[in-house]
Amino acid sequence: MVNEPGMLAIDGQIPDQLLVPDNADQVAGILKGASGAHLAVVALGGGTKLELGAPLEHASLVVSLKNLNRVLDYQPANLTVRAEAGLTLAALNQILATEGQYLPLDPPCPARATLGGILAANASGPQRVRYGTARDLLIGIRVALADGQIVRGGGQVVKNVAGYDLPKLFVGSLGTLGIIVEATFKLAPLPKKTGTLLASFRELEHTCRVASRVLTSPLLPLSIEFLNPEASTKFGMGNHPILAIRFGGIDSEVQRQLSDVNRWSREGDSLGVEIMKNDTAFWDRVRDFPAENRVVVKVGVLPSRIGETGQAAEEIARRNGLSCSFCAHAVGILFIALEGEDSRIAKVIGEIGQVAIAMRGHFMIQSAPRALRESTDVFGPRRDDWVYMRKIKHELDPNSILNPGRLEVG
C-alpha cells in the first residue's frame, strides 16, 4: 500500500492523506482505523464525479482504489464478470470485447470512470433505454463497511433471491454506506451492427411525439435521445431539436427498425432525416454531455412530460438570461446544462426543480462548483422515506465517517 501525503483537494476539502491500498482487506483495515479515530474517509475512483452531490464536509483520508483493478472471474459462457471496483469501465469492456461481450452501461468518461464509482454514483448513459442502469446489471457486490468488516451481497449467478438485496442499497449511495471493493455484473452480447437515425424537427413537441411512438412500439432501440436546439448547436448539428435513435443487432433487424423510424419521423413533420452508419463518435458525445458542462441538473419525469419539462427549463433560463442546453433519454431523464452568472443559476435550478416536483418527478444537481451546491438545494424536497435512509446510514456508519455530507443523510 502506498501512503502519499495529501496532495489533491476533493470538492474543496484538502485531505491529510491519500492512501492507495492494494486489496480489499487493506481497504477494510483503513476503515477500521478511521472509524476508531473518527476520521472522514472519501473513496476515490477516477475522480469523474467529484462535483456530484451535496458539499463534502470533511476529508481526512482519501482512499484511491486505482490498484484494485483486476478482473477476478470472467466466464464468457455465463455472460457474467466479477471485477475489482477500481477497474475502469473502458478497461473492462476492452477485455470483454475479445469475447464479443460488454457491460452495457455507458456513463460519461469510461476511460476514467471506475466500476465502484459508477455504482456509487448510479451513473448511466443513453443506452439505458435498452439495458437499464447499474441496478439492473449488478448481481453481486463486496463492500468494506465503516467498522472494517467486509460484507458480500448477491452472488455470481444471474438469478438469486437469497436474503436481502444488498447490492441495490449501494447503487447511488454516493459512497456513504461503505467502500465498494468488488462487483459482479450480468453482461450482454455486443451488437453485431449498429445504426442511428437523426431527425430534426421544428418543435420539441414533434420530437417527443415520434419518440413516444418508438418507445411504445415493439422496436428494440438501444437509445432514444433528444437534443434541444442549444445542444444541437453545441454538437455542430444546426439549431433545431434533434431526435437520435440507435438500434443494434444483426443487420436485417437494424435496417428494418431504422426504416420504421425513418417513416415515422417523416410522418411526424421532421425537417430532415439522416441515417448514420458510423455512429460511435456521436454517441460518445451524447454520453459525455453531462460531464462536459460546468453546471448540470439531472431531472427525472415521466416520459410523456419530457417535452413540457424541457420547454419549461428553457423558458426559465431565458427569463433569467441564462443559456440552457439539454440532452434527454426518452425514458424520462434530462441532463440540463446551464451557463451564465452563478447567482442566477442557483435561482434557475430552484425553479426547474419546482417544475420537476410539480410533475411528481425529481431533480438533483448532477455537477456544479462547490459554492453553487452550498447555496442550492442539491436533492430537492425529502419525503418520509429519507427518515429511513438516515436510519440505514446510522446503522452502517454510526460515526458518519464515510463521505460525510454527500447525501445529506448524516
Added chain:
Amino acid sequence: MDKQHLVREFEALLGSRSVLHDPQDLALYEYDGSIERGRPDLVVFPRTTEHVSEIVKIAYREEIPFQPRGAGTGLSGGTVADQGGITIAMSRMKKIEIDAPNLRAIVQPGVVNHDLSIAAAPYGLYFVPDPSSQKACTIGGNVAENAGGPHCLAYGVTTNHVLGLQVVLPNGEIIETGGASLDFPGYDLTGFFVGSEGTLGIVTSIIVRLVPLPEAVRTLLAVFPNVETASNAVSAVIAAGNVPAAMEMMDNTAIQAVEAAKHAGYPLDAGAVLLIDVEGVREGLQERVDQISGICRTNGAYEIRIPQSAEEREKLWSGRKGAFGAMGRLAPSYYVQDGVVPRTQVPALLRKIGEISAKYSVRIANVFHAGDGNLHPLILFDERDETLTERVVQAGNEIIAECIKAGGSITGEHGVGIEKRDLMALMYTPVDLQVMERLKLVFNPNQLLNPCKLLPATKSCIELSTRRRAAMKKPLTTGTPELNRLAGLPIP
C-alpha cells in the same frame, strides 16, 4: 386483550365479512405452496392502505405477530403463520391503473399477475415476470419474493420492473419509495424492499414498468438424448451471443408427467427437451432461429420442432407451466428445490442430482430455467411414508449444498421463507447475515412483522412454531374446510 375483543375491534374497522377467526376457516390459511404449515389466529381482509395501517397499529400495540398474504402460492413458507398471529390477506386490494404512453401501471398488491398482463394487452403491453403460478399469484407476492418466471431470461425479474412502492411499515407508518419516474435520489429502498419477503413492510401499492409486446415470437422445441447434451447446448447458445426470451429444460421424468397430465405434445422418448422462445422484430428472427437450431443440433439435438400454430405453441407452454402440478401423475407429493448455478455448471449439477437421486433412492424430475442456471429438481414422495420424507429432505439439502459449492445460490426465485432460512448460513458469512439482520431491525425492530423468516431461525422461533404445529395436528372441533365448502358455509 383477548381474542374476542380483538375480533370485535377488527370487525369494527373492516366489517364482519372481513375477519376470520373460526378454526375451520383459519385452517385454509395455514399453508402455502411449500411443505410448511402454521395456522394464524386471525385472518383479516383490508381494502385500503389505511386499513392495513390500522391493522398493523393494532397488532403492534398488542405485540401480536402479523404477516401479509397474497394468493398463498409461495414456495418457501413466506406467508405461513409460523408464529401464529394475524394474517393480513391482501386479496381484496386489486385495483389496476394503466398509463400506457408512459409504460407504467399502478397496481394494488392483490392484483393477480396474469390479470395485469390481460389489462395491459389492449395497449400492446405486458408485465414481464411470469411465474408458473401467474394465473393465481399476486403482484404483491411477486414483489415480496422478487418472482421470476421463464421469460425473465432476457428482460429481468420482478425487481427490474418495479419502480416505486407504497409501504406500510411495522409501526403502521406509511411511506413511499421511488416513483413513476426513474433514478430517485437517495438509497434505493424500492430495490431493497423487493425480495424482502414481507419482513420489512407491507406493500400496499406498486408502480410497475410495462413492456411492449414483442412483434414476433418463434418457439423451438429441441429434443436431446440426455440432459447433458441439452445443457451444453444452452451454454453454447448464450456464448454465441444469443439471449433468447426463454430457455426451459425438462428431463424425461418431467416429460412423462407432463404428457400424462396435459398431452402437450412432448416426445415421450426424449432424454431432455429445451423449450426456447425467440422474440423480436420480424426481420432477423428467422436468422436467429436458424442459428440457435444449428447450435442445438451441433450439441446433439436429434430433432427440432417449430410449432406451426399458436395453439401448438400454447400447448407446449401450458405443459411447461403446468409441470409442477403434473407431478401428481407420478407421486402424491413433491419437494421442489430452487438452487441456481452458473450456466456452465448446469451439466455437472444435473449429474450430481442423478447421483443424489440414486444415493437416497428418491425419484427426481427436473423442470427448470436452463438459460438462467436456475434448477428446479422435483423430488417425488409420499408424505405418509415418513422415512422416505426424511430422505427427501436430506436429498434436497444435498442438492442445495452442491449448488453453493458450484458458486451458486440456494434460491433463484422461490425465496428463503421458513424452508431455507437455515440454509442461508451455507451461502453467506456470519458478517453478511449480521448486516442483513441489522438492516431488518431498522424497519422491523420488534420483529412482529413476518417473524422467523428469511434469516436463520432463533431458538425461540423453533420452540413456538413446534408447539403451534403440534396443536394444529389435533382434529378441529366442527366440520372440515372441505365439508364447510360443500355445505355452502361462508368461506371467503
